[in-house]
Amino acid sequence: MxxxxxxxxxxxxxxxxxxxxxxxxxxxxxxxxxxxxxxxxxxxxxxxxxxxxxxxxxxxxxxxxxxxxxxxxxxxxxxxxxxxxxxxxxxxxxxxxxxxxxxxxxxxxxxxxxxxxxxxxxxxxxxKSDVASVPADELVLRDQKVYEINGKQFAIAQLELTSVKPVLARLDELETALVALKQANNYHTALVLLTDITTLNSTGLICSDEAALVASTLGGTIEGSVIDLPGVVSRKKQVMPPLQREFDVA
Amino acid sequence: MxxxxxxxxxxxxxxxxxxxxxxxxxxxxxxxxxxxxxxxxxxxxxxxxxxxxxxxxxxxxxxxxxxxxxxxxxxxxxxxxxxxxxxxxxxxxxxxxxxxxxxxxxxxxxxxxxxxxxxxxxxxxxxKSDVASVPADELVLRDQKVYEINGKQFAIAQLELTSVKPVLARLDELETALVALKQANNYHTALVLLTDITTLNSTGLICSDEAALVASTLGGTIEGSVIDLPGVVSRKKQVMPPLQREFDVA
Structure with missing residues (x-):
């Protein structure tokens, strides 16, 4: 690039x-x-x-x-x-x-x-799903877009996978990479969407100043750093508009 | 509208x-x-x-x-x-x-x-040139666009005329209308371009906090409220870009 x-x-x-x-x-x-x-x-x-x-x-x-x-x-x-x-x-x-x-x-x-x-x-x-050999710090950057809402930066990556299980098995590794990414760039939120293109659901991995608020804004349930996002496949249509509405209090 | x-x-x-x-x-x-x-x-x-x-x-x-x-x-x-x-x-x-x-x-x-x-x-x-019966306070609004550059508002109207003489004959009236327009809206600049579509030149009538600077930025010579703008016919290509470069000091 x-x-x-x-x-x-x-x-x-x-x-x-x-x-x-x-x-x-x-x-x-x-x-x-x-x-x-x-x-x-x-x-x-x-x-x-x-x-x-x-x-x-x-x-x-x-x-x-x-x-x-x-x-x-x-x-x-x-x-x-x-x-x-x-x-x-x-x-x-x-x-x-x-x-x-x-x-x-x-x-x-x-x-x-x-x-x-x-x-x-x-x-x-x-x-695209064959990510076993891809390091965690690369995975959390995949197809990343950084949006600024009201002075807060939301970095949202997305992986489209035929199954999310092999990636979720590497949760510890991914959490470490997410924390490092958020801190290095001073993001408000670093989020990776693991989108299961077979079931058309996503799982979010998050490191955020307001993780619970992000999760509830997206209609998901959060457990640790993992957000369950049933029915979510589009960052553009299903993730960004609610975040924009919630966090843009200008 | x-x-x-x-x-x-x-x-x-x-x-x-x-x-x-x-x-x-x-x-x-x-x-x-x-x-x-x-x-x-x-x-x-x-x-x-x-x-x-x-x-x-x-x-x-x-x-x-x-x-x-x-x-x-x-x-x-x-x-x-x-x-x-x-x-x-x-x-x-x-x-x-x-x-x-x-x-x-x-x-x-x-x-x-x-x-x-x-x-x-x-x-x-x-x-379009037959503006004899149009009041001055309407003329200074004709085809008006208001641009904001670095917090300053530039209101620029434009009249396309087969001859600018009949309009320039009403200069006093137009100046009064321009001053009123600028004050009422707190504009930095109120400018009317009288564009002669026969000779492809313009005459500007201006009321501005920085009239001389606007005139020189547009490559024109100013006398009182009147700026001579030879060869200028396009607000978009010949007026806005130089103003943008001069006044956008962000």
Missing amino acids: RTEIAGEDVWLIDYSDWGQAPKDAKKANIRGIVDHHKLGDITTAEPLECWIRPVGCSCTIVYSMYQAANITPSKEAATLMLGAILSDTVKFNSPTFTPVDREAAEALALLAGVEDIDAFADEQFAA | RTEIAGEDVWLIDYSDWGQAPKDAKKANIRGIVDHHKLGDITTAEPLECWIRPVGCSCTIVYSMYQAANITPSKEAATLMLGAILSDTVKFNSPTFTPVDREAAEALALLAGVEDIDAFADEQFAA
């Missing part, structure tokens, strides 16, 4: 918050944004191009940009975009999923030469 | 700043934004749809939305959108103008039954 972009022409993909951008992003020329989240706090000094849609995956939007430009994605690009849509929408099951995502995925599958979308998705999820 | 939108589902057209929205906009559900300006400070709690493009007119974008949805605009809608594009781009002469605006205008002219785009534009500009 690029971390220095000052003075460069850039497009931001999958976020519109300064907090998620490289530290020097305010000195870059932001020419465009492709995103499917809530509108963040980024502002620009010049007119730009924004493709922001309430769909399940930024790649669904990228595919519509290909269409608008009358360009056919290469097989490689189509394969990557299909994988992204299936991952982001948890194989068309996330509450962020829309029919537009399915249309894009089906068109991309044709271009990618993928005949069985379901099998392709399962293979991808199995590969 | 609607001024109360709390609790309602809304789309914002032609801006993305809280300062330009109805006062209770933070309590509305912002579902989408169509705009062609720099990205402003509006944020949302939920994912939304943004169609933001660096083109000359928001109606150029609205036309592309019709196309994306495979809907043909009615004759009435096409006529209004054509008029907006010709006005915003000063008949394809503004620095914000892009070839996409011309394509949209030509397609809309066909739908609107307008054979001579040039004549249609001239007729519209003549009608």
Whole structure:
């Protein structure tokens, strides 16, 4: 990942918050944004191009940009975009999923030469779930997004797994990594969502100044550092909005 | 114009700043934004749809939305959108103008039954220039946008005219209205751009805490309340960016 972009022409993909951008992003020329989240706090000094849609995956939007430009994605690009849509929408099951995502995925599958979308998705999820050899301090950073609400920083990582058991078996190790992560960055909350894409439930591991409040805000029950979050699969739709409402007392 | 939108589902057209929205906009559900300006400070709690493009007119974008949805605009809608594009781009002469605006205008002219785009534009500009019967306190508000830069409010109105002389003949009246406007709203700057769409120059009338600094920032020469702004036609591209750079010392 690029971390220095000052003075460069850039497009931001999958976020519109300064907090998620490289530290020097305010000195870059932001020419465009492709995103499917809530509108963040980024502002620009010049007119730009924004493709922001309430769909399940930024790649669904990228595919519509290909269409608008009358360009056919290469097989490689189509394969990557299909994988992204299936991952982001948890194989068309996330509450962020829309029919537009399915249309894009089906068109991309044709271009990618993928005949069985379901099998392709399962293979991808199995590969992503194989985290036995990944150190705990990497796992707690996986797909991490840091949100600032009313001056408090919430770092929320997410692992999509075919089963959460092998990861929960490493609870001690993960707790140590979470505590270290929170302290090093002075976060209000460090949270890892272990999302079971088979049962469509999540388990949260948390280290927070207000762990009980975070748990109750998310409708979950907490025991030690573990929050049971039945039915929660989408950070964007099921985790961020309630946290925003609870903690944004501005 | 609607001024109360709390609790309602809304789309914002032609801006993305809280300062330009109805006062209770933070309590509305912002579902989408169509705009062609720099990205402003509006944020949302939920994912939304943004169609933001660096083109000359928001109606150029609205036309592309019709196309994306495979809907043909009615004759009435096409006529209004054509008029907006010709006005915003000063008949394809503004620095914000892009070839996409011309394509949209030509397609809309066909739908609107307008054979001579040039004549249609001239007729519209003549009608807009006929401001003899419009009171000064209305004129200083025409097409007004209020920008906040580093805590200072800049209210900038714009009149597009086939000749600025009849308006400049009413200078005393306009100065009185500008002073009243600035004081009533505690603006840092109240500025009216009289844009001559024949010569493509502007004359600014200003009442400001720092009139000389505003004038020099815009590359103009000031005499009393009148700033000569040769070559300036676009508030968005030629007025706002230099003001932003000069006054945003955050």
